[in-house]
Amino acid sequence: MHGGNNPGRIRNVLGGAQSESDRHFFEDINPATGEVVALVEEATREDVDRAVTAARAALKGPWGKLTQDERARALNRIADGIEVRFDDFLKAEILDTGKPVTMASHLDIPRGAANFRAFAELPKHHSGEFFQMKAPDGGDAFNYSLRSPRGVIAVICPWNLPLLLMTWKVAPALACGNTVVVKPSEETPATATLLAEVMRDAGIPDGVYNVVNGYGPGSAGQFLTEHPGVDGITFTGETRTGEAIMAAAAKGVRPVSFELGGKNAGLVFADCDLDKALDQTVRAVFMNAGQVCLQTERLFVERPIFERFVEGLAARARQQKPGDPFDKTTSLGPLISDEHLKKVTGYYGKAQAAGAEVVIGGGTIRMTDEFAGGHWIEPTIWTGLSDESEIMREEIFGPCVHISPFDGEDEAIARANASEYGLASMLWTQDLSRAHRVAAQLETGITWVNSWFLRDLRTPFGGMKHSGIGREGGVHGLEFYTELRNVCVKI
């Protein structure tokens, strides 16, 4: 037992102020057990207003007067603080998400700290533009560019990688001198509030980092995105939610940066290193119980190795071990919620109704003892469906994949690209020319060749088509987190 029977309370962070105590509280559930981990204060419209007002005031306060070096040091202190409280973050993230400790301790929490370190120096390494010109009177003039913070940034986050994806936005926002109001997912609010404690201990002034908890429509998400005091909205989540947020942002013409859904394809050519391809594909399909936006849900395998590949992946999938997320031998966690379990099992049913061959899985997992109330589902592999089926077109976000054979490079590319999404793709081949040729034709924001989820934080990250707007990562985040201005000087 790691949750305890006495749930704590998670409160909003509104500048230095506390909201009143008679607020509505909602339940934060541990998806591995179904137990209540904490009671979370749902922010009202007034709370959101207080948070945005505090964020605006902080822009003009000591935070806005820091030099770039001082801000970089502040971000590094935040990273230090996450590392010092590593175990607190780890426990909070596992209780909220049910993800295995091996994943959270190697990916989620270290990346939370790494995001602050990676972006700390960011604005210092970007030079501006300079153009000399002749004015009509023959005199000289020159132009230079300036970047200023965009202002108050609303950060709306999903539940699948809560700390990692939130800090991926908060770190560049703060590095560029902005202030933020964060709306964590209602499913996973804990680490956002813990981060507020780290910020305070790191000497970050009140109002720079605010947290409002609640749901989307009719709750904190909607109140925040509609608030006229917000200067920009960065959002990671479902494409449909992105459409609603974009409509809210239209009022006041506020810019958005969106990282949305995917239906990612993997292309496996017969000349690949099969063992390596299988070892990485099992991660690409089943990591975090398939609840990763970059996850591969469509695999296309060249016909000569199709049978061997399906057997190899099934053998590896059978080794996925559900169990206590705090146990280092557990590799498969639960789905995030009962609602999500219903959605994913709905697709499992649709696959069978459409005539899929179920190679492995296809049902839920009946756990015992404290885990009997969790949302457990079997790793699942299908073959035999057409590219037009719902299973091949819609994002499922579970531990499942469909594998189809293909007969040539052009066919594989066309089928991979036949999606309204364009987030990520991976391809496996030992032919260098083919790797570059195919990568250039795949319509996705990121393509992994002979790897998956290998991330360099300096690179552009984002999706094409319905998978996003804009790019975050490295200097690319500067486009959203700063206003680029021109100064023209007549001499």
Ligand code: NAD
């Ligand atoms: P979601 O869209 O349901 O919710 C995300 C956040 O938006 C939550 O905090 C939610 O409360 C809030 N929200 C919902 N409706 C809102 C509204 N009308 N106004 C304002 N806020 C609102 O997404 P999710 O279920 O939390 O996450 C899973 C989705 O996220 C998947 O589609 C996945 O592909 C996507 N995702 C994308 C990336 C990426 O980098 N592209 C990364 C992770 C997850």
